[in-house]
Amino acid sequence: MVETATAQAPAKTASGGNILQVRNLEAWYGESHILHGINFDVNAGEVVTLLGRNGAGKTTTLKSIMGIIGKRTGSVKFNNQDIIRTTSDKIARMGIAFCPEERGIFSSLDVRENLMLPPVVRPGGLPLEQIFDLFPNLKERLNSQGTKLSGGEQQMLAIARILRTGANFLMLDEPTEGLAPVIIQQIGHTIARLKKEGFTILLVEQNFRFASTVADRYYVVEHGKIIDGFSNAELAANMDKLHTYLGV
Amino acid sequence: MQALYAQLLVGLINGSFYALLSLGLAVIFGMLNIINFAHGAVYMMGAFAAYFLLNLGGINYWWALLLAPIIVGIFGMILERTMLQWLTGLDHLYGLLLTFGIALIVQGVFQNYFGSSGLPYAIPDQLKGGMNLGFMFLPVYRGWVVIFSLVVCIATWFLIEKTRLGAYLRAATENPTLVRAFGVNVPRMITLTYGLGVGLAALAGVLSAPINQVRPLMGADLIIVVFAVVVIGGMGSIMGSIITGFALGVIEGMTKYFYPEASNTVVFVLMVLVLLVKPTGLTGRAA
Numbered sequence: 001m002v003e004t005a006t007a008q009a010p011a012k013t014a015s016g017g018n019i020l021q022v023r024n025l026e027a028w029y030g031e032s033h034i035l036h037g038i039n040f041d042v043n044a045g046e047v048v049t050l051l052g053r054n055g056a057g058k059t060t061t062l063k064s065i066m067g068i069i070g071k072r073t074g075s076v077k078f079n080n081q082d083i084i085r086t087t088s089d090k091i092a093r094m095g096i097a098f099c100p101e102e103r104g105i106f107s108s109l110d111v112r113e114n115l116m117l118p119p120v121v122r123p124g125g126l127p128l129e130q131i132f133d134l135f136p137n138l139k140e141r142l143n144s145q146g147t148k149l150s151g152g153e154q155q156m157l158a159i160a161r162i163l164r165t166g167a168n169f170l171m172l173d174e175p176t177e178g179l180a181p182v183i184i185q186q187i188g189h190t191i192a193r194l195k196k197e198g199f200t201i202l203l204v205e206q207n208f209r210f211a212s213t214v215a216d217r218y219y220v221v222e223h224g225k226i227i228d229g230f231s232n233a234e235l236a237a238n239m240d241k242l243h244t245y246l247g248v
Numbered sequence: 249m250q251a252l253y254a255q256l257l258v259g260l261i262n263g264s265f266y267a268l269l270s271l272g273l274a275v276i277f278g279m280l281n282i283i284n285f286a287h288g289a290v291y292m293m294g295a296f297a298a299y300f301l302l303n304l305g306g307i308n309y310w311w312a313l314l315l316a317p318i319i320v321g322i323f324g325m326i327l328e329r330t331m332l333q334w335l336t337g338l339d340h341l342y343g344l345l346l347t348f349g350i351a352l353i354v355q356g357v358f359q360n361y362f363g364s365s366g367l368p369y370a371i372p373d374q375l376k377g378g379m380n381l382g383f384m385f386l387p388v389y390r391g392w393v394v395i396f397s398l399v400v401c402i403a404t405w406f407l408i409e410k411t412r413l414g415a416y417l418r419a420a421t422e423n424p425t426l427v428r429a430f431g432v433n434v435p436r437m438i439t440l441t442y443g444l445g446v447g448l449a450a451l452a453g454v455l456s457a458p459i460n461q462v463r464p465l466m467g468a469d470l471i472i473v474v475f476a477v478v479v480i481g482g483m484g485s486i487m488g489s490i491i492t493g494f495a496l497g498v499i500e501g502m503t504k505y506f507y508p509e510a511s512n513t514v515v516f517v518l519m520v521l522v523l524l525v526k527p528t529g530l531t532g533r534a535a
Binding site: 089 | 418425428432433434
């Protein structure tokens with residue numbers, strides 16, 4: 001049952017060109033208006049981090065891009081194609097993969113089934129050997145029930161399963177939340193390695209110390225808007241502002 | 249002793265129908281979160297489909313085993329697309345009312361044209377007669393029903409628990425939004441699942457036609473017991489609904505032998521006991 005995907009890294013799209021363009025994105029949960037006009041870009045091969053306090057709208061931004069928020073307006077262009085009206089299964093098949101904050105490990109599936117669940121959407125996904133190389137723990141626990149894994153292992157599984165699919169644009173929602181420092185470090189290494197392999201990553205983080213080890217650029221989200229943005233090189237100069245934004 | 253074995257066989261046959269029907273109900277409940285009260289009506293439609301295939305099309309029992317579930321399954325998928333899908337996210341009560349209404353309409357239409365009496369459906373030639381097993385006489389057709397139902401139940405269990413398609417199904421039962429965000433067309437899967445559950449009921453209808461005749465209310469009578477079976481077994485589990493189906497059929501048959509007065513109520517007494525001790529059913533998980 002081992003899938004033999006080709007061992008190539010996903011090709012960089014348009015040599016560092018713009019891969020995701022979000023313009024005036026608004027979104028609603030039922031009656032509550034969460035996003036009030038989000039604007040930002042992600043370039044191919046970058047790691048971009050959305051920072052912001054709880055409830056600022058970071059997760060909603062990811063979910064809106066993924067197409068799993070019922071009501072959304074504005075424009076989200078992925079590889080120059082507007083996906084604001086596209087259903088989430090079609091968005092996934094265009095090459096966007098989502099790792100949710102709650103991890104979404106299925107308890108009625110064992111680890112192997114969880115890992116193999118997301119269908120391959122295009123060629124170029126990581127082969128299983130490479131995934132087990134990144135996350136050796138998973139290999140030993142393939143027959144365990146998905147939710148019997150530790151929190152860290154569940155997070156690894158949640159990331160691992162979207163690397164198989166060939167999607168080259170990954171959205172990771174707070175991958176370090178609630179994990180031990182040594183595991184956070186491992187996830188940091190993984191993200192750095194994925195970047196080297198050519199993946200583009202949109203990260204949501206509260207932990208900007210962690211984010212600063214992997215991110216190229218930052219956007220700050222507050223009350224459903226992007227209120228600031230800067231590169232990793234500008235991080236030191238923006239530290240005071242950042243403390244105020246995040247209230248830390 | 250002869251009578252005991254005979255009742256045991258009757259119990260196994262009823263158990264086959266309970267298992268096929270409650271299996272379909274469990275699959276539908278898992279994916280659609282709907283308690284399908286139309287299940288008895290589609291069971292009846294399966295038997296009628298076999299009857300029409302034979303009498304209008306000259307298509308025999310063996311083809312009916314294949315075609316009737318497909319025809320009725322397509323009917324079910326149309327119901328799901330046109331009506332049931334709009335109930336997603338609403339209270340169980342709406343699904344119950346809608347499917348119950350559908351059942352009444354379907355049964356009413358058939359009753360209007362065919363009355364309440366049974367139409368005959370002959371046992372196919374290959375399955376006529378019986379075998380003397382030494383301790384009892386086994387009508388071949390009845391043995392066939394038990395074995396074939398068991399095979400279909402196990403195959404369905406295998407499909408859901410052991411295959412990739414089944415993994416999609418189980419995952420989508422837990423978190424349809426995320427499975428869809430992985431690129432799986434979940435709405436289409438839901439439609440096919442409803443078709444599968446309804447098809448299993450129709451298959452039970454075809455199997456039952458030569459034994460119980462073909463009657464518009466054949467499903468209405470049976471479905472009450474099947475719901476008790478489902479409550480006892482628990483809604484969540486595939487294997488649980490199969491085992492409970494067969495076991496309760498046998499218990500009912502045994503009661504007919506040892507204490508016939510209670511044979512119509514034993515399932516409901518058990519249901520009350522199970523509800524008192526374990527409200528989620530013997531194998532079920534909390535809703």
